[in-house]
Amino acid sequence: MKKLVISVLTVGIIILFSYCSSSKKTVAAPLTYETNIMAIVGEKCAPCHIPEKGGRAKPLNTYEAVRKNIDNIIRRIQLSPEEKGFMPFKHDKLSDSTIAVFTQWKTDGLREK
Numbered sequence: 001m002k003k004l005v006i007s008v009l010t011v012g013i014i015i016l017f018s019y020c021s022s023s024k025k026t027v028a029a030p031l032t033y034e035t036n037i038m039a040i041v042g043e044k045c046a047p048c049h050i051p052e053k054g055g056r057a058k059p060l061n062t063y064e065a066v067r068k069n070i071d072n073i074i075r076r077i078q079l080s081p082e083e084k085g086f087m088p089f090k091h092d093k094l095s096d097s098t099i100a101v102f103t104q105w106k107t108d109g110l111r112e113k
């Protein structure tokens with residue numbers, strides 16, 4: 001009986017430790033414009049929002065522009081493709097994980113770097 005209690009405790013402690021160390025790993029560093037956002041906008045919102053690529057829609061090619069428009073950006077990328085204002089215009093909807101990068105960036109405080 002004592003042995004059983006000890007093994008149950010041991011297993012419990014192992015589970016607890018692995019839970020703690022794995023939950024630490026998921027506490028990721030805050031997202032930043034330069035690391036997480038710039039490349040997505042440069043790929044998914046080009047050429048329309050990138051003046052140097054000939055885009056004539058509102059420029060979203062700088063940190064300031066994306067930061068200032070973030071609420072509008074998040075609203076539009078969450079629409080369905082058939083809804084008015086959907087972005088990226090005439091393209092497939094962004095994946096849930098890509099949309100989550102924008103919302104997480106906002107939650108993390110809209111950092112530049």
Ligand code: HEC
Pocket residue numbers: 041044045046047048049057058069072073076077085087088089090091094
């Ligand atoms: C094929 C061209 C095209 C692509 C790609 C595109 N857009 Fe747009 N976007 C437009 C046009 C044209 C407008 C202006 C018409 C309107 O407001 O719907 C616009 C407007 C917007 C606006 C409103 C700007 C304002 O006037 O305040 C936002 C925000 C926006 N787009 C975000 C995005 C984001 C984010 C992406 C990439 C994920 C993207 N768009 C991809 C063409 C595009």
